[in-house]
Amino acid sequence: MSWIILIAAGLFEMFGVTMINQYHKSRSVTALIAMLLGFALSFVCLSIAMKELPMGTAYAVWTGTGAAGGAILGMIYFDEPAEWKRLVCIGIIITAAVGLKLIS
Amino acid sequence: MNKEWGKLIVAALFEVGWVIGLKHADSWLDWSGTLIAIYISFHLLIASGKKLPVGTAYAVFTGLGTAGTVLAEILLFGVPFQWSKILLILFLLSGIIGLKVLTDSHDKKEGETA
Numbered sequence: 641m642s643w644i645i646l647i648a649a650g651l652f653e654m655f656g657v658t659m660i661n662q663y664h665k666s667r668s669v670t671a672l673i674a675m676l677l678g679f680a681l682s683f684v685c686l687s688i689a690m691k692e693l694p695m696g697t698a699y700a701v702w703t704g705t706g707a708a709g710g711a712i713l714g715m716i717y718f719d720e721p722a723e724w725k726r727l728v729c730i731g732i733i734i735t736a737a738v739g740l741k742l743i744s
Numbered sequence: 745m746n747k748e749w750g751k752l753i754v755a756a757l758f759e760v761g762w763v764i765g766l767k768h769a770d771s772w773l774d775w776s777g778t779l780i781a782i783y784i785s786f787h788l789l790i791a792s793g794k795k796l797p798v799g800t801a802y803a804v805f806t807g808l809g810t811a812g813t814v815l816a817e818i819l820l821f822g823v824p825f826q827w828s829k830i831l832l833i834l835f836l837l838s839g840i841i842g843l844k845v846l847t848d849s850h851d852k853k854e855g856e857t858a
Contacts, residue, residue: 660790
């Protein structure tokens with residue numbers, strides 16, 4: 641169950657990042673509120689998941705899904721540049737962040 | 745473009761601040777500082793996304809925040825020093841510098857054709 645909540649936390653985080661994009665495109669208050677809600681729900685789910693899962697693991701999975709998912713959604717829906725070199729760099733950042741959270 | 749990267753770095757510094765706050769705050773003063781730090785860091789993150797690709801900005805923001813938090817724990821809170829952590833931080837920074845160089849050269853190319 642904790643894992644399902646953790647995945648939900650990652651999805652809400654991806655949603656939040658996508659709404660930052662939407663906000664820049666439309667400047668609408670709705671997007672801003674959706675973004676705040678997305679990040680708030682994401683934090684709530686993360687803290688529930690951390691009650692049962694080890695903190696390092698939960699944090700690592702959460703950062704990884706949010707950052708990778710946010711970047712992928714940005715490339716698909718908001719025409720963010722998707723050259724392979726950028727993908728490698730984003731991959732390096734996410735791998736290192738996940739590693740740091742796993743060993744801390 | 746450099747200004748946007750500067751905003752991201754400051755956003756990450758405030759992120760480190762509020763992560764520490766969430767763990768260690770125990771008075772109303774600490775908590776209000778933590779809330780202000782959350783506000784500033786997200787405000788700057790969102791502002792940097794005006795010019796930078798948001799997916800990139802977010803990856804850099806969480807990455808730098810993680811590296812900063814790990815360093816702060818070693819330097820300020822007596823968490824034992826580990827080489828593996830330092831190596832991962834260097835690896836992470838190489839990814840961020842790579843992204844910045846790529847983004848800058850991408851802009852220059854666009855400027856030439858425009």
